Amino acid sequence: MSVKKALISVSDKTGLIPFARRLVAAGVQIISTGGTASLLKAEGVPVIGISEVTGFPEILDGRVKTLHPNIHSGLLAVRDSEAHVQQLKDLGIETIDLVVVNLYPFKETIAKPDVTYEDAIENIDIGGPTMLRSAAKNHAFVSVVVDAADYEKVAEEIEANGDTTLETRRKLAAKVFRHTAAYDALISRYLSEQVGELLPESYTVTYEKAQDLRYGENPHQRAAFYREPLSDQLSIGNASQLQGKELSYNNINDADAALAIVREFAEPAVVAIKHSNPCGVGIGADIRSAYQKAYEADPVSIFGGIVAANRPIDRDTALAMKEIFLEIIIAPDFTEEALAVLAEKKNLRLLRISALNEPAKKVDNLFRVAPVAGGALIQDFDYKQLEENEIQVVTDRKPSEEEMAQLKFAWKVVKHVKSNAILLAKDNMTIGVGAGQMNRVGAAKIAIEQAGALASGAVMASDAFFPMGDTVEAAAKAGITAIIQPGGSIRDQESIDACNRAGIAMIFTGTRHFKH
Template structure:
């Protein structure tokens, strides 16, 4: 008789699936709570104790770790010696294994969980059975996902399990147990950068394509999702998010997190801030962000850190935007924005910080892992290195500008006052070129009279200071740290420019 072993934590659909297996002539073997569930449904089921000849012991820690189980799973049907061995030891082959694991992920997500309780939710027998079955998938079908029950029952009933299908089920098992173990390893880890790095992610969505139409793409979410994340946002309206949408929205949220003390609007294009505006109301903040760059915002992403009201919604409705993200929307505001069927309207609480976990990026053949840049600029850390002294207004603008330049692709320059960005120079191989772009974009704007210039890294020579001063900039903030800092200081003193060192470099590649 064919034999199926069923031992699941998640009982969803298990009675229905077991009923189909029993109708197909499978003998059912089960453990613990699954055994009780099947028996209560009136299904004939054999206890694992009867198979192994041993009771479950050590508070259930040991029940399936036995040759009577794993011999039945691992014996190769095409090797006569294997079959003779298990027959000699009265071991019956097992043809189907249905297992899902203790909820370690859900357990450690509980805020008051103890370490001891978390350890008890590390499944041992379940992964062992699944791995044995998956290794011997040519003869044993391993099923880990209740969503596969219906398909599996049909395949078994029609004798339609091809080698390719069996291999797919086995791969799913090993991928699942690998991510399960990765989460446990992450939870137990005491080193920030371990010798072996295992990362576990779950599929979030299959995307239409990647950065370009000829690239396939899928989004994955961490097994411990971050609350402040584009992948945690509520998509209230509009089309699915694309690969580029997700990258741009992520960049916008990272920027917004540095400006949460006041109503702020951030507009992003190609992962760089097009405009950042702050004010006492979200509508005025929008006006300032829009005025910062009313051209680049076309087709961009907008993040607002306060509820969107009707006036702000009507203003945004006038231009083409890809995504709007805010903590909430008034009913009237949402109704206006939702008139555009393709506009993505997302809700995400903005009163939370970015999690201090590692950032991971890919390179050919590997990964780079680093701490997130969560340093926040503070006037108290600034060092005034020029003879000219900054005014309180200039210092306030410097803090704003340095927080903004942190999120611009290097070489990065931002010209801003205390309320809005005015010009952004991003991604130039030469810093002076970024200075020229930012200053040129800022000069025509009314706020330029109060503007300061911020740099993500030090000036390697005095040319940037000279160009900025000759074009109306009276105050500059940069990290300092160059062996040629004195050249920039001398140039600032020569031209009467305020020069302040922030002491924090913010390269962003």
């Protein structure tokens, strides 16, 4: 077998002309369509128009040009089948040995902020995927290229041997079906969103590889980082890395958790993350004071952690951060002076996400996908904010103005702590975090022990209701003065009574924030 005839029809013409010239030099005839044919002719590359092969004009504004038996028979014929070969001969159809196609820019079209529905529909490619699938199905005999990155290898093999190897054709075919699957996934998602089918009977997602990772959570696990094709800039996938080593699996996971928390705040805020849980969160009049509070919240756990700030990092803040070992600092920007300070720590990763000072907003069509054995769980991200009309004071004593401010601060953070979660806060900073415990009173004991003497006069937040009054009793012994929790237990009254006996103010939110 040898490549004698190629069909080329591409939207993205990067690298096309040098590739086409190499094919022609190797004795390959080129068939082409529309704009691709015009470009090839203009560049002096011999080309056969698609209509010369089909005997039919391109019609309907180019919507129909390659959907023809003369094309698909030439692609799908089994070359070692006498019956197929004879049928082609009887019908005067020639085989096509190489297909080079990339598709209408649907992703780029729907990414435009002002895209119309009609424009999106017009950029759904029909003929391209059909040719790709035909050629890829028949890869035992046909080479198919959908990625300009493969031009060099294909050209080299044809120049050396007159054809590509079967191994290469198999790899190219697999890439084609990955490509068309991703293309169709974007189309199905867009159309489903347009008609409000956000959780349809089948759920298909696609991601694009950003980088291979050395390993996953542990060295024996393989891993790579993929980004969502149309993600906004407020994500690790779209961050600019200014310095430091490559990000690891755990870095990316923890950085994502840091972003989710720091975007809860409109005021200057700093979040320190360790193993996806906040070990310190602080807000202040400026980013330097916010960092100091995040650091003092747990100066032990922050070591080796990831820090996110929602304001630019200045020189003073950078000097403070430089004093300890941090894996990553994430911020909307860094001053030149701050960069100079942090450059002394060459392995420290600096990530810039320019709009990080914008609080998170609910996105209706964005879901969290959590794989489980044999399937996946899909749900909304937890964007729920506490509204004033949802606050219900259930105790005899109402929180003071300062207590209420601390309760609201604690509520914003506790929803990002792994359940069961208890968090203590004071002076606009976390002082104790009990995360991921099997029972709530156990989480409370961990948070109280971490806070130590600072627990006296602090407030407590719980991500879910108290199943009984024992958590309140632990809080009372530690000197907690106010509590925020969802409520909703059949034994709520026990906790309310315990608060009243201890003089603790307690409010219910009516909203649970489990995070498993």
